[in-house]
Amino acid sequence: MSLPSKTNPKTAWNPDRLDVRAFALAGARLEAEVPLPAFERLYAEAAPADGAPASVHWQAQGEMRPAASGGAPAVWLHLEADTHVPLTCQRCLGVVDTGLTVDRWFRFVADEAAAAAEDDDCEEDLLALEPRPRLHDVLEDELLMELPLVPMHEVCPVQVPMQATDPEVDAGDTEVRKNPFAALARLKK
Numbered sequence: 001m002s003l004p005s006k007t008n009p010k011t012a013w014n015p016d017r018l019d020v021r022a023f024a025l026a027g028a029r030l031e032a033e034v035p036l037p038a039f040e041r042l043y044a045e046a047a048p049a050d051g052a053p054a055s056v057h058w059q060a061q062g063e064m065r066p067a068a069s070g071g072a073p074a075v076w077l078h079l080e081a082d083t084h085v086p087l088t089c090q091r092c093l094g095v096v097d098t099g100l101t102v103d104r105w106f107r108f109v110a111d112e113a114a115a116a117a118e119d120d121d122c123e124e125d126l127l128a129l130e131p132r133p134r135l136h137d138v139l140e141d142e143l144l145m146e147l148p149l150v151p152m153h154e155v156c157p158v159q160v161p162m163q164a165t166d167p168e169v170d171a172g173d174t175e176v177r178k179n180p181f182a183a184l185a186r187l188k189k
């Protein structure tokens with residue numbers, strides 16, 4: 001690995017060990033397009049799909065912001081990512097191409113101890129300047145959080161036979177238990 005060049009700061013940023021303070025002071029920006037399989041934890045969630053795997057487009061923007069309390073300016077990083085992942089629809093078991101978007105600001109504090117100490121008192125997401133973060137890992141954590149709990153087509157492309165475990169059938173049963181007279185009234189109609 002080569003040392004960051006001081007004469008060409010535009011190429012000095014190392015997204016695997018980013019000096020976020022310098023990045024924010026420079027108001028710098030990084031952007032990349034990465035094949036989905038490079039995000040191993042995310043790709044493990046993907047259903048087998050035909051064709052070339054999708055890619056993840058991401059960008060990072062550093063910014064210094066004045067501290068609210070008049071202290072030292074704070075280090076901020078804006079992370080954005082965009083991709084779509086083939087997931088297994090939990091209704092028809094077909095592939096549902098699911099778009100994932102990340103658009104998040106992080107404030108950076110000295111280290112993990114400072115982040116843990118401040119975390120309860122503020123609304124924003126905190127990360128540590130040291131050890132220097134690997135943007136790939138931060139982005140992957142955020143993308144994993146965007147995954148739907150139950151991937152499902154809005155309208156499944158195939159007809160799904162009704163089963164005893166269908167949520168609508170279960171809801172019907174509950175209604176009968178709660179209010180047997182309403183159910184009787186419906187039967188009389």
Ligand SMILES: [Zn+2]
Pocket residue numbers: 089090091092093094096152153155156157
């Ligand atoms: Zn479906």
